[in-house]
Amino acid sequence: MQAEKTVRLKLKLTLPDSLVREAQANGLLTPQSLELLLRAELRRRRVQNLFDSANQLAAVAIPPLTEAEVESEIQAVRTARRTSNLTAAELVMRISTSSPN
Helix, strand or coil, rough: CCCCCCCCCCCCCCCCCCHHHHHHCCCCHHHHHHHHHHHHHHHHHHHHHHHHHHHHHHCCCCCCHHHHHHHHHHHHHHHHHHCCCHHHHHHHHHHHHHCCC
């Protein structure tokens, strides 16, 4: 795996003294620890966004596709894929936006 490009970033924070002392004592103010904390928070937010999106989708009153409709969509994508240089995601978007529904 190729090493990710890094960027030097200087932060100036105003934090409560007790928080700084405890964070330093626990090794949380090192670049490595801050990177891990930021990555963990970004991951947590991505997961939360996924659940929020799933909840919004579940709240939409759209009936599920029938088996025949699913099969029809699959066949449409396969046919389009054979005759196009588009990726599967691009094909799905093109087909879904051109559907008469």
